[in-house]
Amino acid sequence: MTERMLKFVSLAQAMPDKRPAPQRRTDFDEIYRAFAQEKAAEQASRCSQCGVPFCQIHCPLQNNIPDWLRLAAEGRWEEAYAVSSSTNSMPEICGRICPQDRLCEGNCVIEKGFESVTIGAVEKHITDLAWARGWIKPITPPLERDQSVGIIGAGPAGLACAERLRRKGYQVAIYDRYDRIGGLLIYGIPNFKLEKDVVLRRGQRLIESGVKFHMNVDVGRDITLGALRQRHDAVLIATGTYQARELKAPGVGLGNIVPALPYLIRANRTDLGDKLPATDSSRFNAKDKRVVVIGGGDTAMDCVRTATRQGASSVTCLYRRDRQNMPGSAREVMNAEEEGVVFNWLSAPEAFLGRRVVSAVRASKMRLGPADATGRRSPEPIPDQSHSLEADLVIQALGFEAEDLVSAFDAPDLLTTSWGTVKTSGPSLETSLDGVFAAGDIVRGASLVVWAVRDGQDAAAAIDRYLKDKRTPKPHSADDQSLALETVS
Numbered sequence: 289m290t291e292r293m294l295k296f297v298s299l300a301q302a303m304p305d306k307r308p309a310p311q312r313r314t315d316f317d318e319i320y321r322a323f324a325q326e327k328a329a330e331q332a333s334r335c336s337q338c339g340v341p342f343c344q345i346h347c348p349l350q351n352n353i354p355d356w357l358r359l360a361a362e363g364r365w366e367e368a369y370a371v372s373s374s375t376n377s378m379p380e381i382c383g384r385i386c387p388q389d390r391l392c393e394g395n396c397v398i399e400k401g402f403e404s405v406t407i408g409a410v411e412k413h414i415t416d417l418a419w420a421r422g423w424i425k426p427i428t429p430p431l432e433r434d435q436s437v438g439i440i441g442a443g444p445a446g447l448a449c450a451e452r453l454r455r456k457g458y459q460v461a462i463y464d465r466y467d468r469i470g471g472l473l474i475y476g477i478p479n480f481k482l483e484k485d486v487v488l489r490r491g492q493r494l495i496e497s498g499v500k501f502h503m504n505v506d507v508g509r510d511i512t513l514g515a516l517r518q519r520h521d522a523v524l525i526a527t528g529t530y531q532a533r534e535l536k537a538p539g540v541g542l543g544n545i546v547p548a549l550p551y552l553i554r555a556n557r558t559d560l561g562d563k564l565p566a567t568d569s570s571r572f573n574a575k576d577k578r579v580v581v582i583g584g585g586d587t588a589m590d591c592v593r594t595a596t597r598q599g600a601s602s603v604t605c606l607y608r609r610d611r612q613n614m615p616g617s618a619r620e621v622m623n624a625e626e627e628g629v630v631f632n633w634l635s636a637p638e639a640f641l642g643r644r645v646v647s648a649v650r651a652s653k654m655r656l657g658p659a660d661a662t663g664r665r666s667p668e669p670i671p672d673q674s675h676s677l678e679a680d681l682v683i684q685a686l687g688f689e690a691e692d693l694v695s696a697f698d699a700p701d702l703l704t705t706s707w708g709t710v711k712t713s714g715p716s717l718e719t720s721l722d723g724v725f726a727a728g729d730i731v732r733g734a735s736l737v738v739w740a741v742r743d744g745q746d747a748a749a750a751i752d753r754y755l756k757d758k759r760t761p762k763p764h765s766a767d768d769q770s771l772a773l774e775t776v777s
């Protein structure tokens with residue numbers, strides 16, 4: 289084995305080729321080219337197969353990374369896929385968008401002076417190959433069970449749960465208010481990080497596996513949570529977090545100051561070829577505008593890079609902490625800088641200037657003060673140090689909070705936390721309502737895809753235990769007729 293592995297000593301780290309920045313700026317295609325097969329195997333062979341695999345420990349899914357790297361290095365691709373997909377319902381998606389620099393790759397312990405194994409790129413290669421070679425097939429459960437589970441939300445948490453439940457033979461129905469399957473994977477995360485076909489084929493596989501999708505159904509408005517509980521033997525809430533945090537500063541109500549998600553959704557829909565109403569089209573388009581994006585997370589990075597692709601005349605990101613303390617991935621900052629984005633670190637907006645629409649942002653210079661209770665140093669303004677930036681479009685990307693589900697679902701007994709997220713009883717992910725579980729961002733607060741997948745998979749295991757205890761399926765009531773909703777095929 290050592291002959292094939294531990295090549296980090298003689299072989300340098302290499303990512304798949306990145307398309308040149310001037311070309312990237314002109315389209316929304318993914319920026320990395322595919323690995324050539326031998327390159328992927330070569331890079332996998334850099335793994336040192338260490339006794340305590342910190343990459344695996346720091347992966348929320350505890351992916352068995354050393355094993356699938358070794359199989360890839362040996363050219364045993366189908367087995368590598370089998371190992372990789374045994375813990376992860378969507379490895380090619382995590383391979384593309386996980387912040388590996390903070391998770392597996394950030395904890396790779398090949399000796400100092402050598403760079404980490406390119407785990408994410410190899411993971412993507414293995415699963416893309418599995419799709420291309422037809423190894424990924426619809427699920428055919430060993431037995432069909434009568435019990436059914438209703439899932440609210442077709443994002444990664446809902447999809448991962450559906451996948452696991454279907455494998456066990458449960459009847460699964462997913463309800464989502466969007467028209468496409470994928471949640472933020474489709475409408476939040478831009479194509480240049482994650483091409484939409486990659487997400488849609490996952491949804492299509494679930495359809496072919498017998499999962500019923502009821503799209504354009506807003507639970508709370510079109511159907512009640514109570515009705516879903518009557519219809520199904522268990523219900524999962526996987527609705528994500530969509531309430532945008534807003535800045536409070538003079539002038540924030542001026543025109544052309546827009547929230548990040550509607551901006552990204554519109555850009556994603558345009559890229560998907562959807563016909564959009566002309567209203568607001570100029571407000572949400574960065575072409576020829578001086579754009580200022582406020583925030584330092586993944587959403588802010590997606591906004592700055594979308595604006596460059598829309599043809600903004602300049603794009604500046606204002607973030608109140610410094611580069612080392614930003615929540616977004618360092619790799620994404622580097623990609624944005626290559627594409628021409630300017631970062632104003634340690635800067636926070638103080639006021640928005642303009643008559644009807646915004647024309648400038650006044651920002652104060654910040655410094656990092658003492659650490660707060662979480663150990664993170666809090667930013668504080670440096671008195672009398674402000675500067676102004678001209679702006680025609682300002683995008684606020686300050687994070688998301690949970691919607692008030694107690695009201696939306698008219699469920700006074702659904703317990704929530706002081707942040708509005710749904711309270712669950714530890715690892716069982718069961719809520720305060722019997723037979724109702726919750727997973728993903730609606731439990732954790734805005735987080736990562738890999739955690740949503742983990743929660744979805746854990747929720748499936750918990751629902752399976754619950755239903756095995758319960759056993760008798762819910763009799764289909766006459767009421768079901770009134771709940772009949774169109775399914776997607």
Ligand SMILES: Cc1cc2nc3c(=O)[nH]c(=O)nc-3n(C[C@H](O)[C@H](O)[C@H](O)COP(=O)(O)OP(=O)(O)OC[C@H]3O[C@@H](n4cnc5c(N)ncnc54)[C@H](O)[C@@H]3O)c2cc1C
Nearest residue numbers: 441443444445464465471472507528728729735736737740
């Ligand atoms: C712009 C942006 C970029 C991001 N980039 C990354 C990244 O690079 N890497 C990463 O790991 N994470 C990233 N994230 C975070 C990641 O997308 C989320 O953590 C993840 O999608 C959460 O999954 P989820 O299934 O819990 O929720 P979601 O993906 O939000 O899915 C929830 C689904 O529930 C549906 N829904 C909500 N309410 C209702 C209702 N009442 N009735 C019916 N359906 C409903 C929604 O329509 C949606 O389809 C990003 C997030 C954003 C916003």
